[in-house]
Amino acid sequence: MTISSDLDLDLETDRAESVPHWWRQAVVYQIYPRSFADSNGDGLGDLPGITSRADYLRELGIDAVWLSPFYPSELADGGYDVADYRNVDPRLGTLDDFDAMLAALHARGIKVVVDIVPNHTSDHHEWFREAVAAGRGSQARERYIFREGSGPSGDEPPTDWVSVFGGPAWTRVTEPDGSPGQWYFHNFAREQPDLNWDHPDVHADFVKTLRFWSDRGVDGFRIDVAHMLTKDLTEPLPSRAELELIPRDGNHPLIDRDDVHEIYAEWREVFDSYDPPRTAVAEAWVDPSRIHLYARPESLGQAFNFDLLEADFDADQFRRIITDNLALAAQSGSSSTWVLSNHDVVRHATRYGLPGSSAESSAPTRHGGEWLRRGGDDALLDRERGARRAAAATLFILGLPGSTYLYQGEELGLHEVAEIPAEERQDPTFFRTEGAEIGRDGCRVPLPWQSDGASFGFGADGAHLPQPAWFARYAVEAEEADPDSTLHLYRRALRLRAELQSDEALEWIETGRPDVLRFARPNGWHIVTNFGDEPFALGGGDVVLASGPSAAGEVAGETTVWLAPTGGAAG
Known part of the structure; x- marks a missing residue:
């Protein structure tokens, strides 16, 4: 792994700071700190571990890092039970370690977004x-x-x-x-009591928190369950059955209330008081017709689009989702966000390799939940097909206008880890449902950096969640040495995306086949994804990147290619 020179780092910093509205088409890499890199061998990833991998992140080609919670926590919910919003969990480092990490990433032109959890605190707060x-x-x-x-x-x-x-x-x-x-x-675990956002102390303390991290130099915030803060608990309280019948139109007692935007207007004043303004993105699981409210410039400014997390590998679904969400982005004046994996869902390389991951099948393993409950039976999982489809879907979304969020390890093609013994699981969902729901531990297993060793290079002696033996072939070390690896594909894609960036628009090009999508960007760059099995003739254009091998002049099944105008850019 190369080490950046001071001159290189100065150039990266200058270039990053010169780009206005960097977040609109940024590639943001989500780090789950406890599972990224362990610097002291205690089994937990930490902030110095992230700093030690700063050059890896730079070489990947991302624009920003989003850090899941690193605050003091009893880990009742993977750090989303926060005991102190203005400090670092001592197991993960110190505020000085945070500053060093921030400086290392900024020096490499990488912005930093931190998670804010405003709906609830830890019961240890x-x-x-x-x-x-x-x-x-x-x-x-x-x-x-x-x-x-x-x-x-x-x-x-x-x-x-x-x-x-x-x-x-x-x-x-x-x-x-x-x-x-x-x-x-508590909307979530019993260790996560909900805050009362009618209380002025709550408002004042979160403004203090936003300024604390902004003053330290963070570039933006990801707002956890942004749609659940405000509540109307006027008595008599409805029953569960009555609650489920109440429309979620802005007046629901618990979810997506209109008055939550009064909080975000207050926060927007804080964000805009900095130069450049701090950014924010909402995690808001709401009706699509209301997502634009969170993405407005007077509110948080951007909101996650989760539709692809629930979609099959299917052309009709992808086209509808893309079209709808670009329209919603235009309605809010923001840019859309695209994400295929994160810390809460089964990794997309696994989802796409299971029965039910295409429109032709309705098997109960769809989206991975049933597969996990069956113990991760490899007889059901076609790993190669899942990896092929995952690469195709990733290149598809990286070609779209808007920002793309990547989840740590997807650049290695990692699959979900199913083989975690019950006694080693950590997700509260597993315990509160008595194992009926397996939970999210499988996508939070620490990353493999080397092909051997007690923790595959994650740390010295072990990892807080068990890593399977098959991680060896997905290790960074192994993929660095293989020019055809998923890691090298991501690096090429991110480098080319930066070179070919254009206005936030696309035009659908009809292909004559329902299983093939093609769109053009304003600079003449085309993206073609074949969701089917039969090859598709491209009919012109220079292939500058492909998610898999294809014969000349065509794109193979379950493959994406990027095309530049003849004589144009090459990757």
């Missing part, structure tokens, strides 16, 4: 500990959502609501005098 200790009717409890229980003696939860992770959405506390007490609301 000082506010929540204070709330429990203060007792009924205290000001401290008003920062959260406490209610008396139902039933004659308050022994039942206030409602029959179920949390996202399974099980009741209410947990009872013990009062300071030792008696059974009130119940607090």
Whole structure:
């Protein structure tokens, strides 16, 4: 791995800072810090580990890094149970380590986006500990959502609501005098009590947090469950059945309420007070007709498009999703976002290799959930086909206008890890559903950097989640040595994308085949993806990049090619 010279780093920094609105068509690489690189051998990835791989990230060709939570946490939910929003988990480093990492990435022209988790805190947060200790009717409890229980003696939860992770959405506390007490609301794990966004302290503290990280030099924020902050818990509270019947049109008691945008207008003032303005992207699982509200310039400015995470490898679905989301981006004035894998879903190389990953099949393994529940049976998974389709889909989205989010390890072609013993699993979903839902551990297994060793180069002695033996052939070391590897394909694609960047527009070109999509960008660059099995004749243009081998003048099945005008750019 080469080491960048000071001159190279100065040039990278200057070039990155000279690009206006860098986020609109950026390639953002998501790092799950605890599983990226371990610098001290304790089994957890850390901030110095990220710093040690800064040149790897530069060579990959990304524009920005998005860091999943690195804050102090009891890891009840992989770090999304935050105990202190303005510090670093001591197992992952220090604030000085954060500053060193930030400087190393900035020096290589890489922006840094950090995760903000505003819906809930950890139950170890000082506010929540204070709330429990203060007792009924205290000001401290008003920062959260406490209610008396139902039933004659308050022994039942206030409602029959179920949390996202399974099980009741209410947990009872013990009062300071030792008696059974009130119940607090948590949309997620019991260790993640929801904040009360009607309380001014909550507003003020998050503004303080946004300024804390902005002042340190971060470039933007990813807002976790941005659609769930505000709530209307006016009594009487609806039952679970009644709640499910309430339209999600801006007035739902818990989800996607119109008044959440009052918070983001406040945050936008903070973002815009910096030069350049800090960016933000919303994780908002809402009806598509409402996603533009989060992406408006007066709100967060951009919102994730999750549709491709739920789509099959299918031309009709891809075209509809692309068309719809470009229209939504135009409605908000933002750019769209494209993502195929992240820390919450089965990796797309696996999804596309399972029955049900194309329109021709409706097998129950669709999207990987049932496959995981069956123990990851390799008789069901066609790894080669999954990898081929994943590469084709990746080149397809990298050619689109808008920003693309990559998830660590996908550049190696990693598959989901299914073979994790129950006693080594960490995801609260697995435990709260008593194993009925396997959870997300399989996409969070630490990366393989070397082809051998106790943790494949992740750290000295081991990893916090078990790595399978087959990781050896996907290690960075192995793929560096193979010019036909997935890693080299990603590097070529990102380099070429940067060279051929153009206006945020596309034109669909009819192909005469329902399983082949072709679009043109304003600079004359064409992308053709064959979602079918039979080759497709290209009819002109210079192939500058392909996700797999094809005969001259055509694109093979389950393959994407990038075409430049004859005599144009070459990759």
